[in-house]
Amino acid sequence: MTGIIIAFPKADTGKKIKTILVRSGFHVVGVCTNGAQTIQEANELQDGIVVCSYRLPDMIYRELKEYLPAGFQMITITSRDDWAENGDTDVVSLSQPLKVHELVSTVEMVVYDVRRARRKRRQMPRERSREEQELIDRAKGILMSRNNMTEEDAHRYLQKTSMDNGTSFTETAQMILSMMDM
Numbered sequence: 194m195t196g197i198i199i200a201f202p203k204a205d206t207g208k209k210i211k212t213i214l215v216r217s218g219f220h221v222v223g224v225c226t227n228g229a230q231t232i233q234e235a236n237e238l239q240d241g242i243v244v245c246s247y248r249l250p251d252m253i254y255r256e257l258k259e260y261l262p263a264g265f266q267m268i269t270i271t272s273r274d275d276w277a278e279n280g281d282t283d284v285v286s287l288s289q290p291l292k293v294h295e296l297v298s299t300v301e302m303v304v305y306d307v308r309r310a311r312r313k314r315r316q317m318p319r320e321r322s323r324e325e326q327e328l329i330d331r332a333k334g335i336l337m338s339r340n341n342m343t344e345e346d347a348h349r350y351l352q353k354t355s356m357d358n359g360t361s362f363t364e365t366a367q368m369i370l371s372m373m374d375m
Contacts, residue, residue, distance in 0.1 A: 194220045195219075195240070195241055195242060195304045195307050196221075196222040196238050196241040196242075197214060197219055197220060197221045197222060197241060197243075197244060198221075198222050198225060198231055198234045198235060198241060198242070198243045198244070199211050199221060199223070199224045199225065199243075199244050199245070200224075200225045200226070200228065200230070200231040200243060200244070200246070200249060200257070201225075201226065201245065201249075202226055202227070202246060202248070202249055202250055204224065204226050206246075207224035207225070207226070210296070213293055213296060213297070214244075214296075214300060217297045217300075219300060219304070222238065222241065226249075226250070227249050227250045228249045228252040228256065228257045228260070229251055231243060231245065231249075231261075232257070232260045232261065235261050235262055235265055236262060238262070238264075238265075239262070239264055239311075240262070240263075240264025240265060240307055240310070240311055241264070241265055241266075241307065242265065242266050242267070242268060242300065242303050242304065242307060243257065243261060243265055243266075243267045244267075244268045244270065244296075244300070245257065245267065245269055245270070246269070246270055246271065247269055247270070247271035247272075247276070253279075254267065254269045254271075254281075254284065255279075255281060255284075258281070258283070258284060264307070264310065264314075266303045266306060266307055267283075267284045267285070268284070268286070268287060268299060268300065268303060269284050269285070269286050269287070270286075270287045270289060270291055271286060271287075271288065271289065272289050273288045273289075276288065285299060285302075285303060287299055325363045328363060328366050328370070329351065329362060329363060329366045331366070332347075332351060332365075332366035332367075332370050333347040333348060333351065333366075334347075335369065335370065335373045336350060336351070336369065351365050351366060351369070354369075
């Protein structure tokens with residue numbers, strides 16, 4: 194579930210927005226009154242959304258955006274004039290006075306983007322360290338020499354064994370090396 198952090202200088206405003214979002218089925222993690230609290234909340238999550246005002250007591254939205262972890266999206270609620278002068282193309286903006294249906298539909302859209310980015314990150318192959326790659330290459334080498342396999346066959350064998358045992362590719366290579374050393 195995508196966590197939402199609300200940041201407004203006035204706690205009452207934040208609580209009202211929280212009530213609207215919770216009633217609409219969203220997961221609100223917290224309501225903050227300054228940028229430092231917002232960053233602290235965000236650092237406890239991998240990704241999420243920050244709904245904030247243009248100005249907080251200790252920073253403006255642009256500074257807050259810089260300090261947020263990479264997986265966070267931001268929705269800024271501000272006047273049209275402030276946004277026209279200092280708006281940012283990487284941040285979604287809602288103008289005041291705020292309409293409930295606009296807030297809910299915008300949050301739905303940004304939640305969809307955060308979830309899509311999360312899926313994309315999970316599907317990316319994990320980068321292996323040099324030590325892990327050397328371990329895998331040694332296991333493939335042993336399989337190739339002792340079982341007369343090609344490198345492709347050895348790789349497929351490690352992959353299948355890894356999936357069958359529910360272990361990582363590197364752990365499977367370690368098991369093969371330890372079994373062959375006996």
